[in-house]
Every structure is written in C-alpha cells, then in structure tokens.
Amino acid sequence: MQFSIVIPVYNVAPYLRECVDSVLAQNSTDYEIILVDDGSTDNSPAICDEYAEKYSQIKVIHKTNGGLSDARNFGIKEAQGDYLMFLDSDDFWNRENVLLDLHNIIKENNPDLIIHELSSFYNLEKIIPRKFKNKEIQNFSYDFKEDLKYLVNNDIYYATACNKVIKASIVKKNNIEFPKGKLHEDVVWCADIIPYINNYALYSNPFYYYRKERDGSLTVQIRPKNIIDLIDIISEKETLLSKFDGGLSYLSYNYYIYLNNVNLLEEELKQKYLRKLINLNYLLDYYPRNILSLKGKIRLAFYKLLGIKFAGLIEYNIRKLLKK
Structure with missing residues (x-):
C-alpha cells in the first residue's frame, strides 16, 4: 500500500x-x-x-x-x-x-x-x-x-x-x-x-x-520538563545541524521560544540551564526574521542588546506582573 x-x-x-x-x-x-x-x-x-x-x-x-x-x-x-x-x-x-x-x-x-x-x-x-x-x-x-x-x-x-x-x-x-x-x-x-x-x-x-489547548494536552502548560528537554535537545543537535545551511536557523527557531521560561526552574537547575542558553546565544543571529512580527523583532533585539540572562529575567517578571 x-x-x-x-x-x-x-x-x-x-x-x-x-x-x-x-x-x-x-x-x-x-x-x-x-x-x-x-x-x-x-x-x-x-x-x-x-x-x-x-x-x-x-x-x-x-x-x-x-x-x-x-x-x-x-x-x-x-x-x-x-x-x-x-x-x-x-x-x-x-x-x-x-x-x-x-x-x-x-x-x-x-x-x-x-x-x-x-x-x-x-x-x-x-x-x-x-x-x-x-x-x-x-x-x-x-x-x-x-x-x-x-x-x-x-x-x-x-x-x-x-x-x-x-x-x-x-x-x-x-x-x-x-x-x-x-x-x-x-x-x-x-x-x-x-x-x-x-x-x-x-x-x-x-x-x-x-x-489547540485541549484539556489534558501536553502542549497546554509549560512545565520544568518542557524547558529542560528543549534546551538539552538544542545542545545535542547543534553539531549535527551546523553542517547544513539552514540547520542553525531551525535550532534558533526553537531556542528563541523559551528564553525567559528558564526562570521557572528551581535555582540550581535554573543556573545550569541558563549557562546552556548563554553558551548558545549565537543562535539568535540565525533566527528567521521573515516570520517575526514587529513585536518579535523588538524582543529579539532586546535579547541581543541586554544578553540572555538579564533580558530573560526582565521579560519573565513583566509577564508575571501582567498575569496578576
């Protein structure tokens, strides 16, 4: 068949x-x-x-x-x-x-x-x-x-x-x-x-x-495992995808998603995975800008200007305040 x-x-x-x-x-x-x-x-x-x-x-x-x-x-x-x-x-x-x-x-x-x-x-x-x-x-x-x-x-x-x-x-x-x-x-x-x-x-x-957003779906809520697994995956696939033109853009697309969410982790894990994010910060140069809105482009520039640690913490706290 x-x-x-x-x-x-x-x-x-x-x-x-x-x-x-x-x-x-x-x-x-x-x-x-x-x-x-x-x-x-x-x-x-x-x-x-x-x-x-x-x-x-x-x-x-x-x-x-x-x-x-x-x-x-x-x-x-x-x-x-x-x-x-x-x-x-x-x-x-x-x-x-x-x-x-x-x-x-x-x-x-x-x-x-x-x-x-x-x-x-x-x-x-x-x-x-x-x-x-x-x-x-x-x-x-x-x-x-x-x-x-x-x-x-x-x-x-x-x-x-x-x-x-x-x-x-x-x-x-x-x-x-x-x-x-x-x-x-x-x-x-x-x-x-x-x-x-x-x-x-x-x-x-x-x-x-x-x-989208079905009760019980794995995609509804961000949990520590979501953050840990995605950052580990990006680290593990960096060598493989660097061999292909466009491979690092593919990784950057996924890297960009969780830049502030690392702050949801407990302190020890947060520091470990923050270091991994910082080591991969060059991926921001490969982000496919064609698919970014104006708001997304501003966010990308914000992270490149202030760095992963400080920009992520600021964004995390702003989002936390807005939820309240």
Whole structure:
C-alpha cells in the first residue's frame, strides 16, 4: 500500500471517532491506519477495537503506556506502506481528496518528503490556517539541502511530524525514532531526518486540523520538563545541524521560544540551564526574521542588546506582573 497513517491513542475517547472517520472518508483506499493504544484508561481501547473489527485497513496495537514517542515508534515498526504519515488522535483531516492528491504528487515527483500546510483551531470557533508563502515557493529548487534555509526562514519547515509525509524506507533504514521519554519529540525527529532527505515536494492544502489547548494536552502548560528537554535537545543537535545551511536557523527557531521560561526552574537547575542558553546565544543571529512580527523583532533585539540572562529575567517578571 502507499500510505501508513500512524495514530497514537491515549485517553482521547471524545475525539477519536472524528479523527479516524476523517481518514476513512478519503476517496482513496490505498492506505492503512495503525492505531497505537498507549495504555489508555478511558474508552479509547474499545473504540479502537470496534474500528478494527469493522474495517480491514485498520490495525490496532495495545501496549503499556510509554508516551507519544514510544507509541509512534511502535506504529512505524508495524507500518507496511511506502510513505509514513502521523495523525494525532485529537486532531483530524478536513478534506476527502488528501491521499489522492498526495498520490499524484508522488507519481509525478517521487519525493523523499512532502510538506503540507495545516490549520490550528480552538474548538472550531477560531481556525487559523498556516499557509505557505506562494511568492517564495516559486523560487525553490526542490533540492532539500539547497532549500532548507529558505524553508525554515519562510515558516515551511518547522518542528512537527504531522505536516510531513516521508518515505518509510528512509525512516526504517536509518533507524530514525522519536526520543522516548522526552517532550518536544518533534524537534528531535525533524532534525534527525534532515541529513537523509534529498528531494521534496510541497502540498498547498491546510487539511490537517491541529487542536489547540485541549484539556489534558501536553502542549497546554509549560512545565520544568518542557524547558529542560528543549534546551538539552538544542545542545545535542547543534553539531549535527551546523553542517547544513539552514540547520542553525531551525535550532534558533526553537531556542528563541523559551528564553525567559528558564526562570521557572528551581535555582540550581535554573543556573545550569541558563549557562546552556548563554553558551548558545549565537543562535539568535540565525533566527528567521521573515516570520517575526514587529513585536518579535523588538524582543529579539532586546535579547541581543541586554544578553540572555538579564533580558530573560526582565521579560519573565513583566509577564508575571501582567498575569496578576
């Protein structure tokens, strides 16, 4: 089959049917759905089994809880398709022609990677499409290494697995896995695939609907582990990504996010991770300014002028006061 859609499942009973039905609605049948139940304690396992009994293209894996990365890795190992896709079980697709369109792109270009648009939404009341900048797309060569810097600087290549369709052989042959036990797993995975991608294609369709700020979601609240894991990841990937034009811009994009949040850590950890941030402060020179608002540009200049420690402390205290 052409596509394997890996869907990790953990306590998402209210959203799971909408997610799976959005794939079953496709006007193509050349795919499999792999539901990886990651030790759910709600009704999700029963829903998974119900779908597997009804639809032959659905496979279910029940496993003990190991986190999102572990669930995705299990799905990858079971995948039989030529291309891998990742769909989180509280999200869904909002088009019926997605797989047919992707099939046509593959037939024409045989890309290692397809990057597509997505939409963020808040209970469907506010939908924000994250679309490509068409003017910039026209100038791309579609050689991935050559274009990486432009893809990052134009907010096309960023840290999410869910807007990427990748050849399964690349992932399996090179043992590329999501890091078990770490948050920001997509930052790692999207960094690790960079050396192995040669040609790519773009699919201008924000069909993927990414649910924001769901109760119980890992992305709702910043915790110490979020901060520690992200700074460690950036430190670990610095050497790898410095080899590629645009690699440090990719890291800078993620580095910039938590500059003031290090102040949330307890004092000993704060000092340790503040030192790591300061050692990496040169990454600010690589930040993709094309995607910054005026406010963001002022913030960037503020950090470059005052330094990571003092600018971060000032911003942290201002945000703290505003919350009061």
